[in-house]
Structure formats: C-alpha cells, structure tokens
Amino acid sequence: TPDKGGKMSIKDFEIGRPLGKGKFGSVYLARTKTGFFHCAVKVSLPTGTLSKCALMPWLFWDKIFESARQMNGVQWSALAYADNQLSTVSIPIFQVLFKSQLISGSVEHQLEREIEIQSHLHHPNIIRLYTYFWDAKKIYLVLEYAPGGEMYKKLTTERRFSEPTAGKYMYEIADALSYCHRKNVIHRDIKPENLLIGTLGELKIGDFGWSVHAPSNKRQTMCGTMDYLPPEMVQGMAHSDAVDLWAIGVLCYEFLVGNPPFEHENQGDTYSAIKEAKFDYPDYIKKGARDLIGKLLVIDPKKRISLEQVKTHYWVEMMVETRRRAEQREAGGTKT
C-alpha cells in the first residue's frame, strides 16, 4: 500500500541484497515498509531515455556513477532469508548499468511488453508482477520473490538433473505455457536463464522480456544464444506458439544432459543442426525421455505434440509420481 495514498514509490520499500542482473537492469530482494511483504524489485532505465543515453554515454556514465556513489554511501538494511526467519544485515547497494543495456528502441518496447503481459498472468509456475512504477531516473518492477534462485545456476551446480526432477519441471513448465497460450501469449525465450525456483522447489518462469501476443512474425535482433530457437525462427519465418514447444524439448534435453542438443563450437553448425533437427542422445538417456523430446524437436511446428500431451506423456506422469513419492518419504509421510 502506498505510503501517502496514491501511487507506490521506491520509498515504500526497504531494498535488500542484489539478486542478479538482467538485460534491463538489476534485481534486488526487497520488502514493503508496512507489512514486511517480501518481493523482488527489478530496477531499470526509464523508457525514452535509452536512445538519448546511447548517444551520449560519457554524460550518462557520470550520472550513473554519481548516483551509484550516492547510493553506495548509504548503508541500507538488507534482508536475508535464513531458515525462513527474517534477519537483517546491512550492505551497501548500487545500481550499475552496462553500455550493452543501452540499446535504443527495442529494449523500451520489450520492457513495456513484459509489463503488459506479465501483469496479466496469474499462475503458480509464473513469477507474478505485482505492480510497477517509475521516477525521473528509473522504472521499478515489483515481482514475486523466488527463494530458490536461478534454475541455470542449479543446473550448472548439479551438472544435470535426475529423471524425476526433469520430468516434474517439464510438467510445471507445460502447465504454465498452456495457461499462457490460452491467453494468446507466446513466451519465445524459454531457457534455464529465464527460469527461477520457488519456495517449494517448483519451477517459475521469471522473464517475459521476449514474449509477444500470437501469432507473430516479429523479427527481433536476438542477442544471446541461438540454442533454443526453432527452425522457423532461425529462418526468420512467421511463427506461432509452437516455438515454445520446441524450446521445452531443448530444455528437457538440457535438464537431462547438462547442455542443449544443438550446441556447437560455431553458430553455422548450430544453425544447420537446428534446421535439420539433428542431434544425438547420450547412452544414459532412456526411452521415455527420448520419446518425449523426439515428439517436441520436430521441424514442422504443426507436428509437435501439444502442451496437454506433454503433461499426460507417460514418462512425465511416471516421473511426477516418482518425485511425489520421494518428497513424501523425505517428509517422513508414509501415505502412498
């Protein structure tokens, strides 16, 4: 609730430790001053100034470092989760933006699209965008906090996931995307870097910066990996929500193997492998997982299985049940 009625502002929050950096800016743990409600605040440049700043980085940098110096000098009470008790430590925080983020044009529209889309999505496997506001210097997105951190860090640490873990994540992301597609939203950028982990270890889609309303032939200058793009997008063709089906096929492979199926030293080989849907399975990948991945990594978008068929796929159902029983045993329950 805003402090003086009306619009919320950053003054209504205590900003805690930085959680990480995204393409638009940085993400901080935070809590509301009234009610101590935990959330994540994503801070980024306001729209409309990006293109000007890109033209005068020298002026812009002074402003950025000036505000960082000011903020850096202020000791903030940071919030840290420790066994669900709220303990506070004090650390300086600062807001640093990199030149690579000062892309004029597309970033502004992406941010506006992210806000428009994510604010209307309410699903247990999608990070909620509670509200947003801006001041002269920045835009603030107030998001649901995901205490489990980033999926890609968990995958990097564990190298690869067990079949029950991967199967459970596949069910959760298929359920979340099925909800998005029913609302005519295509995500278009499903990959471990855009996934987070919730309080109960559940998968959460965390970033809608590349999402659009279907159908779309939007050509975006993609920065970052091509690994998750389907044949129709790498060839610049019009695409549908089936791009998300291809992406979760790549995701399932990466969950089980530790690297994506079309990864190659040079982009040309990756491009050819994607176009021909050409990849191999390590020997340890079993029949059920191969069957699911093989039905998603299909060149013709119309021939990929649906999200509902992913949720009811025999391997997914088997792994969800296996995982449920293991969690019950861990919880000491004997219910079967």
Ligand SMILES: CS(=O)(=O)NCc1cccc(-c2cn3c(Cl)cnc3c(Nc3ccc(N4CCOCC4)cc3)n2)c1
């Ligand atoms: C493209 S992007 O902007 O969306 N990604 C950039 C980025 C980079 C890094 C993090 C986070 C991040 C975002 N979060 C949101 Cl939104 C909600 N909760 C978290 C959230 N939660 C979180 C919770 C715990 C941790 N810890 C746990 C203890 O070990 C260190 C990391 C990190 C992040 N993190 C985001």
